[in-house]
Amino acid sequence: EVQLVESGGGLVQPGGSLRLSCVGSGFDFDNFAMTWVRQAPGKGLEWVSGISATAVSTYYADSVKGRFIISRDNSKNTLYLEMNSLRAEDTAVYYCAKMDTVAVVVTSTVDSWGQGTLVTVSS
């Protein structure tokens, strides 16, 4: 069974930084692309970033480009999201999710999700 466990969320001031982690188990972590999706309180889902299985390719939504960095350590089965210059509008539950392909491509589907970690940006 695929398991994805996020950590690292919390309260941070505007302009601050935070690093989220996600440990995957129950599947060959280094054979699948991964992604981060967020959900603001009471709002819908927003795709944030994606990374290929080998970390060669990364992708970002315009809303976070230049501020967030996605990375992975396949030796630790761990996905990361480094978030800098945080804004109030970044407040959301951040979900780590597995894709069903090696690369982030048109045929990719997000097929498994973690339970999420809450990030609150407020002074």
Add this chain to the structure above:
Amino acid sequence: QSALTQPPSASGSPGQSVTISCTGTNSDVGGYNYVSWYQQHPGKAPKLIIYEVTKRPSGVPDRFSGSKSGNTASLTVSGLQAEDEADYYCSSYARSNIFYVFGTGTKVTVL
């Protein structure tokens, strides 16, 4: 890139059917047969219920079905059950400066 458009709400009585639409453009829904649907219960993570427009992952009841016509994809839930009450989101690859786009979400209520 804007979110895909879904109706805010839909409802039906137990045993009835409900259909949710998901409207995009030629650059996303209409351009590719890679539309997915997710079910999300309150306080829970989303769950994949339809992928590649019509396919169901193992374990998803066949009461859930998907289709697509032009720039609009649809999810139909037949034989509504109480546990189907949830939020539903569509998603698609988007040929633009954003890779993946979600729908605005539809809250399904079982009357």
